[in-house]
Amino acid sequence: MTKNIELLAPGGDTDCIKAAIIAGADAIYCGLDKFNARNRAQNIAFADLHGILRLAQKHNCQVFLTLNIIIVESEISPLIRLLNKLVKTKIDGVIVQDFGMLYLLGKYFPGLNIHASTQLTTHNAGQIKFLSKLKATRVNLSRELSLDEIQSLASAGHENNMLTEVFVHGSYCISFSGLCYFSSVHGGKSGNRGRCSQPCRDQYVRTAVGKDFPLNLKDNSAYADLQELADAGVDSVKIEGRIKKFHYVYTVVDAWKKQLLRLGKRERLVTDKHDLHKVFNREFSNGFLTGDINKSMFIDNSRDNSAIRRAEIKGGCTDENIQQAKRELYDLKTEILHRVQKKIARLSITKAPLTLVVSGEVGSPLKIVVKTPDTSFAVLSDSLAQKNRHCAQGLNAQILLEKFKALNDTEYFIQHIDGEHLQDDLFMPFKELTIIQKKILFILNDAQETFPPVDVPLLKKPQNLSIQPTLSLLISSARDLHNLTSLISSNEIEADIYFQLPQSFKNNCAEFIEIFTENNIIPWFPAVLIGEDYRDAVEFLHQLQPQRPQHIVTDNTGIAYEAYQNGIAWIAGTSLNIVNSFSLLCLKEHFNCSGAFISNEISKVQIKSVKKPNDFKLYYSIYHPINLVTSGQCLFHQVTGCHKDRIDAHCIQHCEKTSSIKNLKGETLFLEKTKGNYHRIYNEVNFLNTDIVTDVPNLFSSFFVDLRNIRTNTNIDVDTATLLQLFKNHLNGNLDAAKNLRQSLHPTTDIQYKKGI
Template sequence: MAELLSPAGGWDSLVAAVQSGADAVYMGFGAYNARRSAKNFTEEEFAQAVRYCHLRGVKVYLTLNTLLTDRELPGAAELLHKASRLEADAVLIQDWGVWQLARQAAPELPLHASTQMSLHTLGGARRAAELGLTRVVLARELSRRDIAAICRDCPAEVEVFAHGALCMCYSGQCALSAVIGGRSGNRGTCAQPCRLPYGVNAPAAGGHPLSLKDANLSPYLQELEDMGVACLKLEGRMKRPEYVAVITSIYRRLLDEKRRPTREEQRQLELAFSRSGFTDGYYLGRKGPQMFGTRPENVPEPKELFAQARTLYEKGDRRTVAVDMDCVCRAGEPVRLTVRAGDQRAEVTGPVPETARNRALTAEELQARLKKTGGTTFRCREVRVTLEEGLMLSAGAVNALRREGLAALEDTLCAVPERRIAQPEPLPDAPVEPAQPLLTCSLQKPAQLTQALADCRPEMIYLPVEWLDTLDVTPYLDRTSFCAVLPRIFRTEDEAVLREMLVRHRQVLAAVAVSNLGHLPIAEGLELPLRGDLGMNVFNSRALLFLRELGLSTGAVSFELRHQQIRDLKKYLPCEAVVYGRLPLMLMENCVIANSLGCCDVSSDYRKRSAACRCTGENVLTDRTGARFPLMPAWGHRNELENSRTLFLADKPEWRRLGLTYARLRFTTESPAECVAALQRYQGQGDYIPADLTRGLFYRGVE
């Protein structure tokens, strides 16, 4: 049966989850998790929580699923040591630097790949398994077909998000909150700007084109189990304990009884929390405006439902452990009690029984006293007694014997093999950094590739790989080189298509840009250098070391880092940073233009869109302040949301002093002439300045 995984944002939610039937819970302690504003746990509380759960057969997963700076990594190492000592069953991670750290600090601690690693294909999931990740949490946007394809051939366990809030952007690829407010979703402080009103090619007038309904896959649990899904995850670490109890108990019943929810159960799920109802659109492969909804601020609490749920998890321990006892009481020997739960056992001894002066102890009396396990986690099923006649043992002595036996069994049930921990190896020296970075360009419109741009001789030009079938780059090869950019988001069925493109155009390519593990098997064996792109979310020196170990030739660092943080990175391979352009804020499975305005071409194949397709034209998302965020087309009829302002640093000296090998100009909405003017400005020519400039996060960074 698939594991039911419930959220534990605090102690009450933990109890609610366990008492309502969760097989496992996920929680955070410390500051390094994706729900930093949840209550989370202190170290002492976490230790108590692990014991509470393990005694009842429930697993505990620690969330360490944020991007960390170099300064935070020593604290993360200590957190990994504590998680290992405190017997966490696994740790959920996002940051590849944390993966590299964990292999040294706590090598026997199982690691799970967070959905923020953007693993959404079989190739990516298999590569994660090869790296020792024991479970892969898939992207929430996958359909039943996608999930089944991965489950069939992935050697790691597969976890699927079954219920709760959906983000509009692929997890791990969202920078909207970070760029507009300095609160990074990748660092656990997302302000949820996607829930605000926006207008598509119009002023924001109360519409919510980025606010998805909550997911609800309760009707499909048996199907997911049959696919081979190992774990079904319920979202809600920020929600109250009663919510956790309601959804956990319903999903527990459905799994145990192998059935779909009743109308009343669906009503209760919606009462507990929903945004204009629920959606199963991604799972069924039916995207569109029907997937979106909002939640008014003053929705009344379902008092009766929550009161019932609270009563169930507060009134007593419903997850008792069945035990059997054997007691031997003979003259001249200490009384001996053996307590068993399954294949686990503990044995304790008590005082030597005395000869009875008046009335001797009977077997029935001894059994009755040993069965009194009320108020504990244990439920006594059977007591077998071997008792010689004419002996006396006080009630206090029997009670103490029972308590000691149960305590010893509890220790046995909660014990795990001791794991190795170690101090991480000091980071090695990094190569000498170049004095000045070389300029590269990335393009998002074919018209931006011109003779004039090539004449500026950028070191490399990044092009979407699908352009190469229709765009001839050979006239420019004597002045620049080209890197094929694989789409950040694609599907398992696209792997062969993308590889064929690389093979066809290998002769005109100098490199391939990769953004996640799923890209590695696509480019494998083509003898083209692999350049780590922005989707890898490089935030620290250990992540760069990881990229080098993977065999990448360069690494793009996160644009959420301040310039001092970029400067101080140990550059184990040539590094690149974006120094100009609109920063990518969201990569969305649901086409915002098609949902709001309709679309003349709803093909999921980006290459088959007609030139007249509305989604390939000039489209913007407008917020309440009037800021206009361009919407660019992406592979698979997806959208990429760009920042409303253009990062501009040409007039600042710091970008040249970061130890970068490459500095990237990211062209999105610019005209061909603007692309040339911007590149020349960074080369020290002209006076080009974008009208809507911003310094981005270069100086202020993120929380």
């Protein structure tokens, strides 16, 4: 029997939600006006949520709420208030990125199903186990995975009672989700806060191979790969598009629903994407899914490709054919809009009316008959009604309306209270009326208990701390290690040395083991470790364990889980985006984490509000090249060209290239590919923040300096020994050191520290 696969559709606003429902979506994901990763979508108001849930439930459609951004400390209280409201709804799940939110949900709100967002960059089995320990019930897998990799993770998910979902239609990002800081640095709009301005889609100065949009990928479409996804064990296929309009949502969901019905009936699947080409697209690719990561996945045009494709079919992209295609598409869009609008107009998100018929007399229980559009039921008071012996007015409809007002905070509203059958001058204690209200809520809520609001305890800062921060340094080559250890010993500078491990070191494991065996250095595991690369990294961790470095640093939660399981002290790296106190508690309490880097995206004010747990160390990077993008694609196809049309295993292991592109503002971006690593884009100038040392005293145990040789436009006017001495002097309170550092390292930026998120 063919497995039923859920069709998960975007709901950027109420009309899109209705369009997805009538097109046959099994589930919808949507956001409120806060805490979601699509701020450019219209989103929905909380006041409409109950009506939307009622409408969806009526059509056997689930609703998942997106709360998938990182949460700064000042937002914890409003977040708790929102979660207290959500537990009283029939929401089917919440989609989450932030570790602090995962912690709060798991500890205080067990009634809410937790879904791990694509922003968590989940791509290996260790990450599945990590999320399972945090009580996630579903995970959205990274878009860069192949079918074989998806099958492996779907199996791991099922072993850990977790469902897996895969994006099958819509935008591809040039970067691994959750690891992109492009929009954050260039414009102050963080992708981790739902404000991405998509600078990767921008036009750039024409490259050497004649491309104007060198970072622009085609759209993802797995339409013809549905059988393979089913065979891989995927539980849900997800359509991207919360900033798209309702006609787009209807068209795409309708096409996918028909394909899923064919799959269920074991009919031949359609490969023609004609219907999908009717609405916005950048042409389609399934390159990541099939493992064929090639240069044809790019498109040198950021606009809608529908007219171009239609013109090509009609004989070529002449001006006449393009204009004709645009007219036809306009007429087609108008027809779809009118047709879908008529259908969604019949759907209402109005709450269902309640009529309460109340009767009672002295010496008898109070009886309330509750009538909804679908059913009716009666509840009785536990105590007997009494004669009113107070001067106040006796029990009546107006008093009951006030005391039962919590019923309006559900998918229902009190339309009318009939008190005609109440004896005059009747009295019932208010606490008894509250009990009656709870009985009604229990039945209306499908016999699920409603809980009082959770009051999450406020965290306090440790008192009377006096911390003298140390210096820590990052390198990534044996040559740099030799030079650095000589400099440190000869100049009597104390510093921890971190060694950045590559994302793939299949044939170099023995070499790295030797480096760590012979030197007192600390391994830093990268953010992305897929398939064999993850298994090799785990094996390396186990081989390294007898040497017992004081700790490891990891940007990958899969390695974090392995370290935790094996009793290895670990520190959460910069890419884990730690911005609030509950994230620190999450990592310490659940995974015995001993320290964490605070994200460089947040400001002085936002950092100052973070409260670290006892016996926990905080770290901060004060100087580093800014990694804007980490990509699974080859970034050189569109810039300098390559003799290969596609990425193969040899490329990741051995390719070394650098280049640059320039945007139309004249800013340069640096492209780099090193051995064993994915492609990266670096900012024009490096990050330097000397102010934090004095702005936020007695918080950080160590300040971190990245000494890797990465090309940018930042000039270093002193040798390494002098540079290290300047950093040491600055940490020791030398008043001139900060000025000397800024003069020696120029130009630099600390825009994120000033603006925050």
